[in-house]
Amino acid sequence: MGSTILFLIIAIFVARFSWDTPLIQEAERALYDLRASVFAPAVETEDRIVMIVYDEETLKLTGQRSPVDRTILAQALESIDSAKPKAIGIDILFTMPQDDDELLLSTFEKMETPTYLAYADPEETPEIGFAEFTFLEQFHEKAKTETVKPTDIQLNIDSDGVQRRWTPHPEGLPPFLALAMTGPNPKFAANDGAIRYLVPQTLELPVFDKFPIEGFADPATKDFLLSFIQDKYVLIGGDFIDRDRFDTPLGSLRDETSDGNLIGLEVHAHMLAQLLNDDMPEQVPLWTLWAAAIVVAICGGLSAMIVGNAAKVGVILLGQFGFFLIFPFVLQNMGIDTLSLPAFGWGLGWLLGYASVGSATRTLNSKQRAFAQSALGKYLPKSIASEILRDPEKLALHGEKRKIFAVFTDLEGFTKLTHAIEPEMVATLLNDYLDRLSEVALEYGGTIDKFVGDALVSFWGAPIAYPDDGERAARAAYALYLAGEEFRKNVPEGVPPIGRTRVGLHYGDAIVGNFGGEGRIQYTALGDAMNTAARLEAANKTLETKVLISREAMERSGLDWYRPMGRITLRGRATPVEVFEPVPDWEDRDRAAVMAVIAAHEKGDKSSIQDLSTMIQQYGDDLGLANLLKRLEKTETGESYALG
Incomplete structure (x- = not known):
């Protein structure tokens, strides 16, 4: 009875905290990425947001890679401002002085469109040195006007390198880019929910229109392009193959051309679209997660006590596992935030509950096996520990x-x-x-x-x-x-x-x-x-x-x-x-x-x-x-x- 109760308690905690448990956490993330990709909203081109980018062709044209050429930015901003977009967000950190800084600052002084310049906290961005941060502060001080203001662009990925959630916003920093461009929204105040990535309805049309920045600086093409940004939200940044790219839950599940790897500017675009759609998924209450963990552990234990023919037992067991597999997808489709939903943990908690009742009186009677289980699991990788459990003689005493x-x-x-x-x-x-x-x-x-x-x-x-x-x-x-x-x-x-x-x-x-x-x-x-x-x-x-x-x-x-x-x-x-x-x-x-x-x-x-x-x-x-x-x-x- 004591071992049964102990295992049931463990089952409850596994079912509740699987998102915080190593290894299990990876399974939860994989299942969430599957849910988020399958039920990502499919849209035609989002016509409220436009991305204007420096790309590899821009770098060849300007002959300048880092920092990017600011003359072309100044010329493009002058053209963009004349088209009267709703707001402009610039995802470029100005951390190094350039000869054309005065030209860019002069352009900022004339801007009539609300414009937000990227700002970074040195504690959150350790790759920025003290001298670079000092120049960034000075540049913002010079550029700041009634219409040109700083904005926080920091994106914090999960420990596996995937961008799944809004970045919690530290106190004392300028407003986050998407919120700065649209204004405060109570649903997004905490910046801690899941990002609702969009996917294209057809392969021919992208989610967001994207134009090279040199087109807006060229007198021969800018007049044609300005019609695409009038009364829209404009995001300006880099689109390079080796910098500022993020893995996302969007994988190759929808089409063969998407690997879920997006530039940082596009991640901001998805967040901006989510904010414009007022689409913050509803959080699952904590008490619900605790209640579900208790229920699945008890169901697992009761399932071990079922008696009857194999077909009956099989149907009951498969029915419960089918529920654990399908229910999280149903919640995701309903607009519930399943980023913290322990879908894999429920199944594992059920199994532990089942094992706790079915194996309560089972003990380990092999001294070598007991030693291996108590010691090797803490110091050896799983594959080696498994081999030693199968053949204890491999561990020389x-x-x-x-x-x-x-x-x-x-x-x-x-x-x-x-x-x-x-x-x-x-x-x-x-x-x-x-x-x-x-x-x-x-x-x-x-x-x-x-x-x-x-x-x-x-x-x-x-x-x-x-x-x-x-x-x-x-x-x-x-x-x-x-x-x-x-x-x-x-x-x-x-x-x-x-x-x-x-x-x-x-x-x-x-x-x-x-x-x-x-x-x-x-x-x-x-x-x-x-x-x-x-x-x-x-x-x-x-x-x-x-x-x-x-x-x-x-x-x-x-x-x-x-x-x-x-x-x-x-x-x-x-x-x-x-x-x-x-x-x-x-x-x-x-x-x-x-x-x-x-x-x-x-x-x-x-x-x-x-x-x-x-x-x-x-x-x-x-x-x-x-x-x-x-x-x-x-x-x-x-x-x-x-x-x-």
């Missing part, structure tokens, strides 16, 4: 020598940060951070060894080795750094800036197994591989890199996204180590160029090392590359650089 890929991480400056904030906040931040890193390690098939303060220690190759351990370990190392960057972006307001996550990866020998005695054991790894990985992680600080991978690990990863970072002698290790850093966003020729510079330096030829200066300028603030340049300048023939 003693030490054995193995070749492994060891990964160490460290959060820069976190110890110092703990002295500046409250202990409760330290615990919250640390748990969130380690959760993120643990998810990454397990996602790529790693074994979590331990947590040491803010550091995560993990390895690949034990207790079960796979042929692609090297690739998964290397990808995980870089993904751990990215997870740390994502964590930095989402710290609560008032917390001082948090440093980068540094990662070290090495391949070598280790002794792996359970250590600590019969009473308190831990599955861990000891030896050279672990020590070297830890020192590589620490070397990031001196080399000003983010992820350092030894040649031994690099050669076994099967990846070609590395640049060499020279030869170093680690503290406490006599043999030099050749280290590499993953740079997946680099061109192949640039990675090869760095390799050629190092190869030439090893032969005593230092004439080419200044070529690195060009790359430093090309890739911006690349501290690791600048550090490599300094080290090569201080050495003569590729000798190892000793770290203190």
